[in-house]
Amino acid sequence: MHESTDDETRRRVALLGSSSDAATRVFTAVLTRSPISRIEVARLTGLSQAAVTKAVTPLVAAGIVSDALDPQLTGLPGRPVSPVAIVPDAVVTLGVKVNVDELIGVATDLTTRVIASERLPLASHDPAAVADAVADLCDHLQKRLGALASRLARVGVAVSGDVDRTTGVVRDSTLMGWRAVPFGAMLRERLSVDVVVQNDVSALTVGEHWFGVGLGTRSFAIVTIGRGIGSGLHLNGDVVEGAYGVAGEIGHLPLTSPDRICACGRRGCVEAVAATSAIEAAVSSAHGRAVTIPDAVALARAGDQAAERAFAEAGSVIGAAIASLVNLVGPELVIIGGEGVAHFDLFEASLRQTYDEHVFSSAGLCRIVVRPHTFEDWARGAAATAIRSLAG
Ligand SMILES: [Zn+2]
Incomplete structure (x- = not known):
């Protein structure tokens, strides 16, 4: 991956990563229900309106959340609602689903809207060869992002089997024939941004929870x-x-x-x-x-x-x-x-x-x-895990 993440994106990633538990809850509520009134954020998170404002202010200053919305346009009931909304392209993530015979990758904004998608056949199940292929796919996706390439914040990779999300070790994947493969570490050697590796069905569940029928x-x-x-x-x-x-x-x-x-x-x-x-x-x-x-x-x-x-x-x-x-x-x-x-x-x-x-x-x-999920939906789930990992 040749394009490097710009300083503004690094600051946004650092802010999200250092958020308090309350700030993470506020970010998640705004992310998944955007546009949303501060009153509704307070109701959903169980926080006071003062605590919501305290959490929202740095997100607005960093350009991750916008409060410059016209209440007439948001269609939210009640007034004054002081609505806030996520800035979808504040950062970009990549999601990759590792299938038995191919990789499916997507580049998405913060709401997992797909900006670009790519597929790459897998010639081998050798972990190093698959890690090389994931890096190639990420490279292709990032090139297609154009001006947004410097906003790349994280990569999420979904693999079938027993996967330790905290270490990135694929303990056991019958489908890939892998045992104790340090796949996260192998990917980190090849990628310019941090990566999170997760079980593929868990990744799909995160995607459905935040942006799908589970919302x-x-x-x-x-x-x-x-x-x-x-x-x-x-x-x-x-x-x-x-x-x-x-x-x-x-x-x-x-x-x-x-x-x-x-x-x-x-x-x-x-x-x-x-x-x-x-x-x-x-x-x-x-x-x-x-x-x-x-x-x-x-x-x-x-x-x-x-x-x-x-x-x-x-x-x-x-x-x-x-x-x-x-x-x-x-x-x-x-x-x-x-x-x-x-x-x-x-x-x-x-x-x-x-x-x-x-x-x-x-x-x-x-x-x-x-629900007939496409493989792109699975890759979007991987992107959703990358987004979730940004906020603690
Ligand atoms: Zn069995």
């Missing part, structure tokens, strides 16, 4: 279906990562027969039946030839019984996993996403039937929605 919801979960089955939990207003960063691994709940062996090496996992590779294996074995997921989808839609059965079995196990999650933590909303949503019709009946059979009492008030 305004106190407790929700994202369940992703596809190559892996994962979940991100957002409870009582915060993303749940657990003591070791692996909360929400519903793909490895032991809900299937012990004779089903998971790619993680354990027996009876949800993924051993419901992951893309498990569905491919079941249909391949029934037909005595290698069947890929697009073929399996076509077969099932044409009425092939083995393919229909494989998807129905997967849907049933996913339904049991979602019921387990809902019974355990009681969210208001479950968002089903991931690349498997493209053929959700093949899972849906058995998923909903098993879910309805197992969900307990009022936990069943939880709404389930299906």
